[in-house]
Amino acid sequence: MGLEAMLHSRVAATLDTLVASGALPEAVRGVPFKVEPPGRGGSGHLATNVALALGKRAGRPPRDVAGLLAAALSVAPEVEKVAVAGPGFLNVELRPEAFHEVLAEVLREGPTYGRARAAGGQRVLVEFVSANPTGPLLLSHARGAVTGDVVARLLEIAGYRVTREYYVNDYGNQVRLLGESVLCRHEGREPPEGGYGGFYVDALVAHFRARAAHLLERAPEGGASDALVREAIALMMVGVPGADFAGIRPTLLRLGVEHDVFTSEDGLHRWGFVERALAQLDAQGRLQRLDDGAVVFVTGDEDDKNRVVRKRDGLTTYFASDIAYHADKLARGFEHLIDVWGADHHGYIARMRSGLEAMGGAPERLEVLLVQMVSLMRDGQPFRMGKRLGNLITIEEVLDEIDEAVGRPGAGRDAVRYFYLARRTDAQISLDVEVAKKQSANNxxxxxxxxxxxxxxxxxxxxxxxxxxxxxxxxxxxxxxxxxxxxxxxxxxxxxxxxxxxxxxxxxxxxxxxxxxxxxxxxxxxxxxxxxxxxxxxxxxxxxxxxxxxxxxxxxxxxxxxxxxxxxxxxxxxxxxxxxxxxxxxxxxxxx
RNA sequence: GCGCCCGUAGCUCAGCCGGAUAGAGCGGUGGAUUUCUAAUCCACUGGUCGCAGGUUCGAACCCUGCCGGGCGCGCCA
Known part of the structure; x- marks a missing residue:
């Protein structure tokens, strides 16, 4: 127990005593008050605002109440001296033995000091990163990765049973476009509208040419084959052997971030999870077919409009997968779900909660932790990145540069983690890449x-x-x-x-x-x-x-x-x- | 237009479930120790807490409005 907690219970007990003796009215019981290190104006080891917090309920001026408490408190075994200050603060000086108790506790508990004693708590799923496997991890992804990692660890310390999960969006337009972009690059053509042109596309093409040229043939319909798409995604996740692209998973490991489970969106489809979820919604009357053939999810109280789950072309949307996915999380026995998202996805929270509710889960069981944006500057000028244009600054590149500048592998990981963790999760970060690199040596x-x-x-x-x-x-x-x-x-x-x-x-x-x-x-x-x-x-x-x-x-x-x-x-x-x-x-x- | 986040020192940010003279790092100035590892320590410098109202004994903190910045408001993921 910390000294604050110790003194807090002392003060509470003292209050009870004073009430019992009739010195203070019954009304002061249970009033919340603080025990904190004194501010600049204070003295002693700890201060409490208890006399001020009681306010009118004490029936007399705060300073009088403070005086009363000071006298009663000064006989406590841990207390050396109590002084009344300012409008009615109590400044408490403790005996050394009180501090030595902390010393004993830390040494007794060792590495487990500070952890919650209660084990076997609620099962929590923390889903984080979940960056699309259509490009390398960028600076903002890394922030979500680091934040999710630490939050997961904090929850474990607090007694929860935590599973860390990465949701791989390996289904739909975006991944098709990656396959198509690879083909186009191979054929010497411009990438398709919305496609990708980064250095990693080159790496993929080179790899396929050398190792699996047959995948570079177009499917009978003229597009990229499923095999090519699948293989490209796999390489994005694990890296292209021998190329200058480590892949998402190894980069995460290098950041010190590890997931227990990777869930494939494509897998959810192949195994029928998405269709089953839609059938369940339909059975409950939560789906509505529009005149043009599209199907919308009829929202509940959480959201403000119906959302499309099946497009005119018959394909399901990302939202449909996500409903199935989150329902499955609950089905797997997790009592609480935490999703770590970039703040630009905040508009998605309402519909996700609504979807969860429709699938039979209380909407409060989904908690979304929004990690604010990392905006980039270069030499003082705002700098926009685009996967298509290829002007990417990857987290891998930053890690490399810092490792090299410091001359120690792992220095980049420590510096990057520090940099992200040194700000509130909900504060936007504006980062000048050039300055960050220069400062890395004396981070x-x-x-x-x-x-x-x-x-x-x-x-x-x-x-x-x-x-x-x-x-x-x-x-x-x-x-x-x-x-x-x-x-x-x-x-x-x-x-x-x-x-x-x-x-x-x-x-x-x-x-x-x-x-x-x-x-x-x-x-x-x-x-x-x-x-x-x-x-x-x-x-x-x-x-x-x-x-x-x-x-x-x-x-x-x-x-x-x-x-x-x-x-x-x-x-x-x-x-x-x-x-x-x-x-x-x-x-x-x-x-x- | 609506919604979410933010606006605190020259810069980057804490503090914001109300309390005593608003803090830290970096920067700048001056100093200490010369070590049990100097990637150290101390002091000074520097603030209309975006603006205006309100609630309160007391507001950076709570409420309202306004201004400014970011992000969303897809049959994209």
């Missing part, structure tokens, strides 16, 4: 990682130079953790479970990143401050003159190692949630 993600490497370096040096392993927790050792900045950091660690819970509830990875940055900042600041005070965690080289061992307060060091390890554990956990590597050492090339 703020390295600050985050450096802090972790420093913690590791201390523990490593303790072991290798001083023969000190991380000690077991004991009240005696914990009692050596007394520096105000050390206690502040413990308070920070105590917030981690609440941070995770809040991030999961709000589906907002940024909360975790902000937490990790606070840890990094607080530790780096402490580290330097200690040095300024002439102190250090481990004896420094220059302190190791004759007889240094006699002067060394070994237990002080061991107590601090306990503290360092607690920070390291939490830090590692937070980076793990974000999918950013936690390196045990970092070195920088001198020749930059």
């Amino acid at each position: 703020p993600v390295f600050y985050l990682q450096y802090g972790y490497a420093r913690l590791c370096a201390i523990l490593r040096r303790a072991r290798e130079v001083f023969g000190l392993e991380i000690p077991a927790w004991s009240p005696q050792l914990a009692a050596r953790v007394v520096h105000p900045l050390e206690l502040d950091l413990l308070a920070e660690l105590g917030r981690y479970p609440a941070v995770l819970a809040e991030a999961a509830a709000e589906r907002e990875p940024l909360k975790v990143l902000t937490f990790a940055e606070r840890l990094a900042q607080a530790f780096q600041s402490y580290y330097t401050q200690l040095s300024v005070e002439g102190d250090s965690i481990l004896p420094r080289e220059r302190d190791r003159g004759p007889g240094w061992e006699a002067r060394w307060d070994r237990e002080q060091t061991r107590g601090r190692l306990l503290w360092v390890e607690a920070i390291r554990l939490t830090y590692e956990s937070a980076l793990g949630v974000l999918g950013i590597a936690a390196p045990e050492r970092m070195t920088r090339d001198e020749d930059e």
